[in-house]
Amino acid sequence: MSFDVGLVGKPSVGKSTFFNAATMNDVPEGAYPFTTIDPSVGEAYVRVECAAPEFDHTCTPNLGYCEDGTRFVPVRLVDVAGLVPGAHEGRGLGNQFLSDLNEADVLLHVVDFSGTTDIEGEPTEDHDPREDIDFLEDELDMWYLDVLEKGIERYRSGYHGEEAAIEEDLATQMDAFRTNKDEIKQVILSLDLELDPDTWDDEDREALAREIRKRTKPMVIAANKMDTPAAQENFEEITDDPDYDHLTIVPTSAHAEKALKNGDEQGVLDYLPGDSEFEIVEDVPGEKATALEQISEFVGEYGGTGVQQAIETALFDELGSIAIFPGARKPQEDGTFLQDCFVLEDGATAEDFAYFLHTDIGDGFLHAHDVRSGRQIGADTVLDHRDVVEITTTN
Ligand SMILES: Nc1nc2c(ncn2[C@@H]2O[C@H](COP(=O)(O)OP(=O)(O)OP(=O)(O)O)[C@@H](O)[C@H]2O)c(=O)[nH]1
Numbered sequence: 058m059s060f061d062v063g064l065v066g067k068p069s070v071g072k073s074t075f076f077n078a079a080t081m082n083d084v085p086e087g088a089y090p091f092t093t094i095d096p097s098v099g100e101a102y103v104r105v106e107c108a109a110p111e112f113d114h115t116c117t118p119n120l121g122y123c124e125d126g127t128r129f130v131p132v133r134l135v136d137v138a139g140l141v142p143g144a145h146e147g148r149g150l151g152n153q154f155l156s157d158l159n160e161a162d163v164l165l166h167v168v169d170f171s172g173t174t175d176i177e178g179e180p181t182e183d184h185d186p187r188e189d190i191d192f193l194e195d196e197l198d199m200w201y202l203d204v205l206e207k208g209i210e211r212y213r214s215g216y217h218g219e220e221a222a223i224e225e226d227l228a229t230q231m232d233a234f235r236t237n238k239d240e241i242k243q244v245i246l247s248l249d250l251e252l253d254p255d256t257w258d259d260e261d262r263e264a265l266a267r268e269i270r271k272r273t274k275p276m277v278i279a280a281n282k283m284d285t286p287a288a289q290e291n292f293e294e295i296t297d298d299p300d301y302d303h304l305t306i307v308p309t310s311a312h313a314e315k316a317l318k319n320g321d322e323q324g325v326l327d328y329l330p331g332d333s334e335f336e337i338v339e340d341v342p343g344e345k346a347t348a349l350e351q352i353s354e355f356v357g358e359y360g361g362t363g364v365q366q367a368i369e370t371a372l373f374d375e376l377g378s379i380a381i382f383p384g385a386r387k388p389q390e391d392g393t394f395l396q397d398c399f400v401l402e403d404g405a406t407a408e409d410f411a412y413f414l415h416t417d418i419g420d421g422f423l424h425a426h427d428v429r430s431g432r433q434i435g436a437d438t439v440l441d442h443r444d445v446v447e448i449t450t451t452n
Pocket of ligand 1: 066067068069070071072073074075281282283284285309310311312313
């Protein structure tokens with residue numbers, strides 16, 4: 058099991074550059090968890106401070122890798138194709154695109170902040186990136202509204218059991234959005250609406266669709282091409298705009314990330330993905346040196362190229378996921394230590410973790426230990442990011 062980060066964006070925003078940069082990794086052979094021939098799925102990583110140094114041992118990662126005390130834990134990056142020109146002319150988003158969106162746990166919307174591509178992805182000047190952000194949100198809201206209306210019809214036509222409950226019919230209809238009746242009820246009440254669709258007007262239904270969309274389609278904006286002055290200006294303006302407070306916007310330069318990873322691969326420089334600095338280790342010709350100098354200034358100012366940061370923000374901040382190390386205090390007999398680190402859902406308990414590790418244990422979960430303190434923890438203990446947990450089962 059792994060989390061899927063869905064990458065979306067209109068043409069020419071730098072989505073391919075982002076995808077390639079994020080999935081181009083110098084990983085030891087055999088360390089790829091996802092054997093896939095689908096070119097739209099790639100392995101990206103989230104950084105987690107390794108727990109091994111706390112125990113004075115060196116970790117031996119099974120998947121991903123560890124460098125300078127940072128574990129690079131694999132996650133799936135899915136290129137969700139199909140945010141195409143013409144969709145905004147009322148043709149709407151394609152069904153395949155929409156169902157692919159439902160597969161992703163969290164979305165990364167790559168937006169060209171330089172304003173040099175119009176809404177269809179054609180070259181232009183001074184295009185306001187807010188249009189692209191609004192476009193995707195509005196299209197998603199219309200899709201949700203459509204499904205919500207069907208749920209209301211279902212309620213009215215009495216497909217339900219004895220006791221009519223609008224939240225149940227909506228939850229059934231909106232099942233693919235990974236919501237449930239409790240969440241829907243919560244949303245209805247949070248908007249000060251009654252649990253009776255006959256009292257809702259158009260605006261109420263739109264507000265409901267939007268709110269359910271916001272909760273079920275967590276999304277982060279990757280403000281791309283931030284290495285250009287125009288993008289930096291737009292970034293300042295949009296992050297100051299209260300209409301965009303509900304969004305997390307991460308400044309990125311996919312271009313810079315790609316250049317740094319290329320340089321690292323060629324042995325020209327030393328770069329650890331996500332770092333805000335890198336070291337040039339070989340003499341480079343004038344033009345290249347100037348380009349690297351510009352990248353160096355950029356990553357210094359923005360704390361990195363933003364590619365790692367965007368993926369981590371999506372997974373850890375927006376989705377609230379946590380990374381857990383299964384393990385013991387000491388290396389195994391074969392010398393392996395803290396081989397794994399897994400990304401789990403927000404709120405995961407010790408018992409959830411046991412079933413995640415051993416899907417077939419049935420009733421065999423015995424107990425869990427917090428390895429740092431050595432204390433036993435209850436099955437329903439909610440785990441924290443970077444916990445090291447030892448699970449004992451009967452088999
Ligand atoms: N300045 C700058 N240019 C970038 C950046 N990322 C991508 N580009 C450029 O933007 C153009 C489009 O990049 P792509 O990665 O092909 O864009 P895409 O969104 O995948 O576009 P399609 O393949 O048409 O869907 C290319 O000329 C890239 O070099 C960036 O971070 N900064």
